[in-house]
Amino acid sequence: MGASAIAAPVPLAGTASAAGQSGTRSGAATAAGEAPGGPGKDARFDPADKVGFGTARGERSLAWFTLQGGRMSETYYPDLSTPASRHTELVVTDGRTFVQRVGQADTRTELVGHGGAPRYRQTSQGEGWCAVTHYVTDPERSSVVIDVEVRSQNGTPLQVYVLHDPALSGDGNDDEAYPQDGALVARDKNAASALLAEDGFAESTVGYLGVNDGWTELSENDGRLKNHYATAGPGNIVQLGRLRMDGRSRTRQTVVLGFGKRADDAVKTARRSLRSGFHASAHSYDAGWTAYLATLPQPPACLRTPGDRALYTASVVTLAASEDKKNPGAFIASPSMPWDFGSRHVVPETGPYHLVWPRDQYQIGTGLLAAGDRAAAGRALDYMLRTQLPDGHWPQNCKVDGEPFWTNIQLDETAAPMLLAWLLDRHDDSTLEQLERAADFILGYESEEGYKAPYTQQERWEEQSGYSPATIASVIAGLVCLADLLDRGGQGSKVAKYLEAADKWQESVEKWTVTTNGPDSDEPYYLRLTKNGKPNSGKKYELGNNSETPVDQRTVVDAGFLELVRLGVKAADDPVVLNSLDVVDRKIAVDTPSGRHWYRYTGDGYGEQPNGEQWTVNRPEVKTTHGRLWPIFAGERGEYELLRGDRRSAAGRLRDMARTASETLTLPEQVWDERPPVPREKPGTATASATPLAWTHAQYLRLARSLEHGAPVEFPSVVAERYVRR
Structure with a gap:
């Protein structure tokens, strides 16, 4: 669809506004003509350290928004695997001496929804002006409703623009744009968006990113628009509209970003939301979340401060908001695209964090189960059962509609549904039949190198094949849980082969993964993994993530062996476990102002470059990246400490996790360590990794509820009864 196929645009200034006004305003510039210079710069998405993530609780609104810096970053429509825009922000100018994007101003973002609703206020301080914006989605339809207030602080009249960068269907390089009925419309072959203002736009333009988009025009011309283009595309188009406000006599407007399958649908959606108004939408938005939270138990009594209880509630809401509405039970890992995943350099699409991973699905399901939302945990399991592949295993990840994305085999992901089913006591014939297929796949698995299960093509960090203590723990526990469900x-006649395999692997896990001659201890300790099942062999492998030198497998440790304890396969006071804890604390633990946190494993490179720039791979100019510290490991250690009876230490781990939260209570994937770019970045604070990470929020919920119970709430006691308490 080219611009030539679009009907002649209706001049914005001369159309009836959403408020019912008509006629050309004094000083309004009519947009006309097609923007030259397409297709514009390649689209990439905003940084992943979100300070806000919201959507209405109901199923009618298929729109989600995120906040980053001082602006609205990615929106999603019509599902959580599909970004619909890159960012939407205000631009403020006096038309002479300055022009400033709100995203460049000092901004404070606050969580202001009643009863825990994910509603936000951003307050930005610029050059002689202050802007306050509030965000919700309309519970009745697929739109984001923004309340905008801008005030001049020195009496100078202001011009306030809305800058919007569409990226419909997750691809910002193929959109077309034109005005329609007072709205700035963008569309591609699958979807459309409509940007509408309460009193209409005084002037507008559309252009190509980095060529003649509205920001480029304003910044190069002292806050004035010299060109007013009406249409553009296909390409990476950016839309700009000036609000009818001056910061003095007129200071407030409502802006709506509506979505639809076609342009007409998007415009109607935006107009109806505008007619309802921000306050009505906000009231209904808050009420929906308040009603949902009222169905759940109160936060655990061990959370004694209002801040701790607020973080608990925010974690519940984050997980609930991460469920796709068109595909119940599909929970994404994070509404973000960290680092080079925001471009198409690493993967051809914008994934992979807004995909569904069986591992994260298990974490989220057990987190919601701990919070009391048993129905959501059941939907998570049902979704996994719907997306099981014919041979019995699950894809590495998939889009929310179930389409596989990456297809590597991870045996822990195939075991995860068995563990979740056991916690839910799901032993109906249909569920058992599917879980049996999964178990049979595990028993029959053989790698291309000729290694048999529990050797896995990928372990839980998805970067290596081998014998992984964490993976082996999952498959042992999964098989035992399945046997119990079958009983x-x-x-019960079917359980023997599963228990026989589980018993054999439980007896062999140390033989495959514990070294007795490694350099990190004179006593036996668990390795991250072995490539050959021979932990004393000194086999070398490449870590990946810009690591250029192969490493001896005996020098790489992680805390994955704790899964053996947390899943009941080994005792908490097992001597090899205790010695391995000492090793990992010496090798990969870091004490920060936010408490003690751990790396994924020795030499991890999945994180920012030493100067703080983004992680990427396969770029010759990037030689080194550093994986930073993961708050989830504090939670896993806390669950282990509960199994040892050390409730005080476990409570300390929960506090350490809480200290990594942002002011708006988002929990990150990673926090900074003591290496550069410190001191510019403070150790123990969030990096630009995926934030909020659903797994981190789920881990926080589980540990909080576990402290109340005095033991991990996800602990499969049937496994411990077989191997630990016998």
Whole structure:
């Protein structure tokens, strides 16, 4: 669809506004003609350290928004695997001496929704002006509603613009734009958006990113628009509209970003939301979340401060908001695209964090189960059962509609549904039949190198094949849980082969993964993994993530062996476990102002470059990246400490996790360590990794509820009864 195929545009200034006004305003510039210079610069998405993530609780609104810096960053429509825009922000100018994007101003973002609703206020301080914006989605339809207030602080009249960068269907390089019925419309072959202002736009333009987009025009011309283009595309188009406000006599407007399958639908959606108004939408938005939270138990009594209880509630809301509405039970990992995942350099699409991963699905399901939302945990399991592949295993990840994205085999992900089913006591015939297929796949798995299960093509960090203590723990526990479910379902005659394999692997896990001659201790300790099942062999492998030198497998440790304890396969006071804890604390733990946190493993490179620039791979100019510290490991250690009876230490781990939260209570994937770019960045604070990370929020919920219970709430006691308490 080229611009030539679009009907002649209606001049914005001369159309009826959403408020019912008509006629050309004094000083309004009519947009006309097609913007030259396409297709514009390649689209990439905003940084991943979000300070806000919101959507209405109901199913009618298929729109989600995120906030980053002082602006609205990615929106999603019509599902959580599909970004619909890159960012939407205000631009403020006096038309002579300055022009400033709100995203460049000092901004404070606050969580202001009643009863825990994910509603936000951003207050930005610029050059002689102050802007306050509030965000919700309309619970009745697919739109984001923004309340905009801008005031001049020195009496100078201001001009306030809305700058919008569409990226419909997750691809910002193929959009077209034109005005329609007072709205700035963008569309591609699958979807459309409509940007509408309460009193209409006084002037507008559309252009190509980095060529003649509205920001480029304003910044190069002292806050004035010299060109007013009406249409553009296909390409990476950016839309700009000036609000009818001057910061003095007129200071407030409502702006709506509506979505639809076609342009007409998007315009109607935006107009209806505008007619309802911001306050009505905000009231309904808050009420929906308040009603949902009222169905759940109160936060655990161990959370004694209002801040701790607020973080608990925010974690519940974050997980609930991460569920796709068109595909119930599909929970994404994070509404973000960290580092080079925001471009198409690493993967051809914008994934992979807004995809569904069986591992994260298990974490989220157990987190919601700990919070009391058993129905959501059940939907998570049902979704996994719907997306099981014919041979019995699950894809590495998939889009929310179930389409596989990456297809590597991770045996822990195939075991995860068995563990979640056991916690939910699901032993109906249909569920058991599917779980049996999964178990049979595990038992019959053989790698291309000729290694048999529990060797896995990828372990839980998705970067290596081998014998992984964490993976082996998952498959042992999964098989034992399945055997118990079969017994409960009256199919006890089928359990022998599963228990036989589980017993054999439980007896062999140290043989495959514990070294007795490694350099980090004179006593036996667990390795991150072995490539050959021979932990004393000194086999070398490449870590990946810009690591250029192969490493001896005996020198790489992680805390994955704790899964053996947390899943009941090994005792908490097992001597090899205790010695391995000492090793990992010496090798990969860092004490920060936010408490003690751990790296994923020795030499991890999945994180920012030493100067703080983004992680990327396969670029010759990037030689080194550093994986930073993960708050989830404080939670996993806390669950282990509960199993040892050390409730005080476990409570300290929960506090350490809480200290990594942002002011708006988002929990990150990673926090800074003591290496550069410190001191510019403070150790223990969030990096630009995926934030909020659903796994981190789920881990926080589980540990909080576990402290109340005095033991981990996800602990499969049937496994411990077989191997630890016998």
